[in-house]
Amino acid sequence: SQQGEEDPQALSIQEGENATMNCSYKTSINNLQWYRQNSGRGLVHLILIRSNEREKHSGRLRVTLDTSKKSSSLLITASRAADTASYFCGAGSYQLTFGKGTKLSVIP
Amino acid sequence: NAGVTQTPKFQVLKTGQSMTLQCAQDMNHEYMSWYRQDPGMGLRLIHYSVGAGITDQGEVPNGYNVSRSTTEDFPLRLLSAAPSQTSVYFCASSRALNSGDSYGYTFGSGTRLTVV
Numbered sequence: 001s002q003q004g005e006e007d008p009q010a011l012s013i014q015e016g017e018n019a020t021m022n023c024s025y026k027t028s029i030n031n032l033q034w035y036r037q038n039s040g041r042g043l044v045h046l047i048l049i050r051s052n053e054r055e056k057h058s059g060r061l062r063v064t065l066d067t068s069k070k071s072s073s074l075l076i077t078a079s080r081a082a083d084t085a086s087y088f089c090g091a092g093s094y095q096l097t098f099g100k101g102t103k104l105s106v107i108p
Numbered sequence: 109n110a111g112v113t114q115t116p117k118f119q120v121l122k123t124g125q126s127m128t129l130q131c132a133q134d135m136n137h138e139y140m141s142w143y144r145q146d147p148g149m150g151l152r153l154i155h156y157s158v159g160a161g162i163t164d165q166g167e168v169p170n171g172y173n174v175s176r177s178t179t180e181d182f183p184l185r186l187l188s189a190a191p192s193q194t195s196v197y198f199c200a201s202s203r204a205l206n207s208g209d210s211y212g213y214t215f216g217s218g219t220r221l222t223v224v
Contacts, residue, residue, distance in 0.1 A: 033212055033213070035213075035215075041217060041218070042112075042198055042215035042216055042217045042218050043151075043198070043200075043213070043215040044215070045212035045213060045214070045215075048211070048212050088150070088151065090213070094139050094158070094202060095141070095153070095156055095166075096153075096213065097153060097167070098143070098150050098151040099150050100148065100149065100150035101150060
């Protein structure tokens with residue numbers, strides 16, 4: 001069974017808007033990670049948040065983690081057309097399980 | 109540094125054939141894993157390894173074998189290819205967790221396999 005499950009499955013926004021994606025997981029984790037995948041490419045690591053952290057920032061990315069609700073969110077601020085990609089959360093410790101991803105389309 | 113290198117990038121097999129998907133990393137990462145990605149299914153873990161000589165099964169191991177004789181290489185073997193194994197395969201590596209800390213994965217660019 002898949003640990004990380006992203007929501008929504010697809011998201012379409014205008015350039016400059018913020019994009020929020022959510023992830024839920026089932027069991028206790030050591031950390032949760034977010035990845036981006038451009039079409040036909042491998043996944044690229046964006047940000048990692050540990051189970052004892054509640055919020056983390058990296059550039060235009062903001063990740064939150066609520067271990068009591070077993071959920072995380074990824075916020076991309078001031079989106080750009082280049083942010084168009086699929087986004088995945090991976091939950092676990094060193095062994096990550098991923099969801100089906102959120103497909104983000106940023107319209108210029 | 110090359111990162112994680114997967115070969116081949118594309119492969120077509122006939123049902124029943126065997127083959128090995130290669131994965132090599134030059135970052136001295138101890139943890140390596142194989143995933144398959146199918147439309148509507150996301151990424152599913154096939155096998156993983158926490159170091160040379162140590163492997164374990166993931167979520168969907170049937171029909172696949174792995175070995176880890178060196179830190180750098182983690183090949184995935186398809187024993188007798190089936191159409192259900194048509195997929196995109198990704199290899200990933202990560203630093204060891206000796207200190208209990210966590211690190212992000214580095215993924216390869218994938219192998220697109222079609223079994224006819």
